[in-house]
Amino acid sequence: MAPPLIEARNISKRFGALQALSDVNLEIRAGEVLALLGDNGAGKSTFIKVLSGAHPATGGEILIDGQAAVFASPQDAAEAGIATIFQELALSENLSIAENVFLGRELTRRVLGVPFLRRRDMKRKVAGLLAELEAHISDAEAPVGSLSGGQRQAVAICRALNLDARLVIMDEPTAALAVAETRKVLQLVRRLADSGRAVVLISHNMHDVFEVADRIAVFRRGRKIAERDRAATDPEEIVSFITGAHPDVRALEMRP
Ligand SMILES: Nc1ncnc2c1ncn2[C@@H]1O[C@H](COP(=O)(O)OP(=O)(O)OP(=O)(O)O)[C@@H](O)[C@H]1O
Ligand SMILES: [Mg+2]
Structure with a gap:
């Protein structure tokens, strides 16, 4: 079998x-949506920051296609095909x-040594990406400031696609969105x-997670304490892992 992505x-x-993370082992496979759940402070964002090169790990290693990878910066991770969409999105409104x-x-082209922006090529590429996402945005030249929250998510996803990302990491993409926009973003996630x-x-939203994820990993106090295929679990069990009420978690946390 091929190694995980x-x-x-x-x-x-x-x-x-x-100790924000302790001995986390996790595989991420091509073609799947893996949801990370856990209470505030459980270590989810820290974990993706390690994956995306924003924080160096204190211990352990990351393998891509079975090969050890070292990321000194988010640019390193981006070059390896990992794009992260942070909650703040970091888009420029104007x-x-x-x-x-x-x-x-x-994209630029040089004319007599002077660089010119290839606006038409960039616009065409972005229009293609928006169409691929079925984002229903007709004008790639519209200012981001005029877009809704869900449309902004789509633009952030386009940016990830434009990096030829093989892994797209999204931290709470629907937290600030209304029902219809949440639906759209979840469809985008599925399409990716x-x-x-x-x-x-x-995500903290159990409903979203059960709608879109193939696999669910639960973090608690810096540890990955459970991993389930969506089809093999239910929201009640996942909540019991998050809160620590599940007998497996109790047994784990009783140990010295
Ligand atoms: N840059 C930092 N410096 C010091 N401590 C940090 C830093 N980033 C995170 N922490 C701590 O690490 C722990 C894990 O935080 P993290 O942000 O990963 O949690 P989370 O699971 O993403 O929580 P939330 O659901 O609230 O976003 C917390 O105790 C937090 O205070
Ligand atoms: Mg977080």
């Missing part, structure tokens, strides 16, 4: 005296959709996975 082995992260998608990596990419989705 990404494998985290014994990942630990310490902030001073605080720039157009196309400009946001290409921000920092604009169905196109062969891997998606890691952090």
Whole structure:
């Protein structure tokens, strides 16, 4: 069998005296949506920050296609095909959709040594990405400031696609969205996975998770304490892992 796209082995992260992650082992496969759940402070964001090169791990290793990878920065991770969409999105309101998608990596052509932006090419590429996502945004030149929350998520996803991401990580993408927009973003998430990419989705919304995830991993106090196929579990069991009421968690936490 082919190795998983990404494998985290014994990942630990310490902030001073605080052990934010302890020995996390997790595989992420192409074509799947893996949901990370857990209470506030459980270590979810820290874990994806390690995956995306934003924080160095204190221990453990990350393998891509079975090969050890070291990320000194988010750029390193992006080059390896890992794109992270943080909750804040980091879009520039006054720039157009196309400009946001290409921000920092604009296409240029040189005429007599002077670089010119290839606006038409960028616009065409972005229009293609928006169409692939079925985002229902007709004008790639519209300013991002005029878009709804769900449409902004779509632009952030386009930026990830434009990096040729093989893994797209999303931290709470629907937290601030209304019902209809949440629906749209969940459809985008599903479409990314169905196109062969891997998606890691952090969410506190059990309903969203059960709608879109193939697999669910639960974090608690810096440890991954459970992993289930969606079809083999239910919200009640997952909640019992999150809160620690599940007998397996109690047994684990009784140990010295
Ligand atoms: N940069 C940092 N410096 C020090 N401590 C940190 C830092 N980032 C996170 N922590 C701590 O690490 C622990 C895990 O935090 P993390 O943000 O990963 O939790 P989370 O599961 O994402 O929670 P939430 O659901 O609230 O977003 C917390 O105790 C947090 O205070
Ligand atoms: Mg978090």
